Amino acid sequence: MKQTILTAIRALLVLTFVTGLLYPLVVTGLAQLAFPAQANGSVLRAGDKPVGSSLVGQAFSADKYLWSRPSATAPFAYNAAASTGSNLGPSNPALAAAVKQRIEVLRHADPGNRQVVPTDLVTASGSGLDPDISVGAAAFQVPRVARTRGVAIGEVAKVVGECTHPPLPGMIGPAHVNVLCVNLALDHVSVRP
Numbered sequence: 693m694k695q696t697i698l699t700a701i702r703a704l705l706v707l708t709f710v711t712g713l714l715y716p717l718v719v720t721g722l723a724q725l726a727f728p729a730q731a732n733g734s735v736l737r738a739g740d741k742p743v744g745s746s747l748v749g750q751a752f753s754a755d756k757y758l759w760s761r762p763s764a765t766a767p768f769a770y771n772a773a774a775s776t777g778s779n780l781g782p783s784n785p786a787l788a789a790a791v792k793q794r795i796e797v798l799r800h801a802d803p804g805n806r807q808v809v810p811t812d813l814v815t816a817s818g819s820g821l822d823p824d825i826s827v828g829a830a831a832f833q834v835p836r837v838a839r840t841r842g843v844a845i846g847e848v849a850k851v852v853g854e855c856t857h858p859p860l861p862g863m864i865g866p867a868h869v870n871v872l873c874v875n876l877a878l879d880h881v882s883v884r885p
Contacts, residue, residue, distance in 0.1 A: 749821050749823040758874050777816060790814075823871060824869060843881055851877045852869055
């Protein structure tokens with residue numbers, strides 16, 4: 693009996709060391725060597741200042757920026773500590789009201805834009821933290837951003853193109869645009885004289 697307890701304690705200590713210390717250190721070390729940017733949170737910077745991660749969305753409301761996909765996290769949008777979808781089904785009146793209100797905001801910000809509003813600009817993602825929007829959602833916003841900044845539509849479209857990521861080879865899914873990447877790059881586009 694005493695020998696069984698000592699064996700169990702030794703096994704606990706060895707497994708705690710291997711799985712609780714050694715394995716995490718090895719995996720972290722390999723990640724730092726192979727993928728240092730991703731292992732450190734894929735942080736994007738403006739000069740020396742970290743401004744966000746390319747993996748977590750942010751709320752943008754100024755007309756001179758692309759707007760992100762809505763977030764359903766609480767108590768504030770893009771709360772990484774509360775990643776969740778809204779869990780509102782398509783027949784839920786609250787979802788219909790939220791979508792209608794978001795469409796009105798988009799139409800008010802760009803009254804001349806008669807394109808169909810892309811779904812991802814009016815519905816939250818499953819995590820509520822999606823940093824990307826569809827190419828169509830970015831294209832929908834390009835005229836507003838260009839007009840507000842006083843630059844050519846082609847210049848804004850070029851920036852969007854530079855921040856567009858194709859699906860991984862062999863994977864299913866559309867190309868996507870990282871909103872923070874576009875907005876950081878837009879701050880370096882010169883205004884027309």
